[in-house]
Amino acid sequence: MATSTAFTSFTLKGVDAQKFLQGQVTLNAEALAENQTRYTAICNQKGRILFGVWLKKIVPENFEIVVSADQAEDFAKHIRKYGAFSKMKLEEAGPVYPTADGIFTVFDSEATDIQAWEIKAIESGQAWIQAATAELFQPQELRLHQREGVHYDKGCYLGQEVIARLWFKAKPKHWLHLVQGTGNAPVVASKLHNDVEVVNSIAVDEGFKALVVAKPEALVELSLTVLNLPEQLSGDVARPQ
DSSP states (O other), X not given: OOOSOOEEEEEEESTTHHHHHHTTBSSOTTTSOBTOEEEEEEEOXXXXXXXXXXXXXXXXXXXXXEEEGGGHHHHHHHHHHHTTTSSOEEEEEEEEEEEEETTEEEEESSOOOHHHHHHHHHXXXXXXXXXXXXXXXXXXXXXXXXXXXXXXXXXXXXTHHXXXXXXXXXXXXXXXXXXXXXXXXXXXXXXXXXXXXXXXXXXXXXXXXXXXXXXXXHHHTSSOEEEOOOGGGSSOSSOOO
C-alpha cells in the first residue's frame, strides 16, 4: 500500500471564507452543498489552471481544501496574498489520502492505496493538476464543467473573462481523452504529439493508461487505444447550441 504524502489538506475559516473563495475558484462556492467535495480550479489571468483544488464546505465560514503536496506551499502563499484583507485564516491540516467515488474523490486522514486511486481516477476521467502541469490547461479542456467544477454564470473570479469567452464564443480544439498504450508511462506535461499533451499517467499491465488533452485527429496518428470515459464525461465539451 502506498503511504507517501501526495496531498495536503488546509482549512479556511472565517466570516469571509465563502466570499473570498467565490472570487477565486471556478465553481460556485455559494451553491456548493455542505459536506460535498468537488474538484475545482484557481486560474491565472489567462484562464489556465494554476491550482487544482478539492473543495469541501463544512459551513460557509469553514472550508476544507486539498491540493497536491507539491503545490501546497505556493497555494498557501497565493491564498494569503489575495486574502490579506479578508476576515479568515488559512491553516495547513496535514497529509490526506484519496479514495475514488465515481467521477469524484473524497479524502481521509487514514492512509489509502494512492496508486489504486490514481488508476481509478484516470479511468474515470478525474484529471488533476500538480506542479508540473500548472498553467498548462484550461478548465474546459479538462472537462471540469462536466464534473461540477466550473459554473459559467457565477460572476467574477480569477481568469473569468477568458474562461467565459471560450465557453460562450468559441469551441475548444483540444480536450480530455483517456488512452492506453504500450511501453513506459509517459511523463506528465510531456507531449506525445504537437496536439497531444499528457495530464496524468500510470503504468498498468503491459503498458500504461493516461489522460491527455488532445485533438481527436492527432490521436489517430499515434499507436494508442482511445478508451471510453464515464457517460457524464463523454459528451461534447463545447457549450450546447
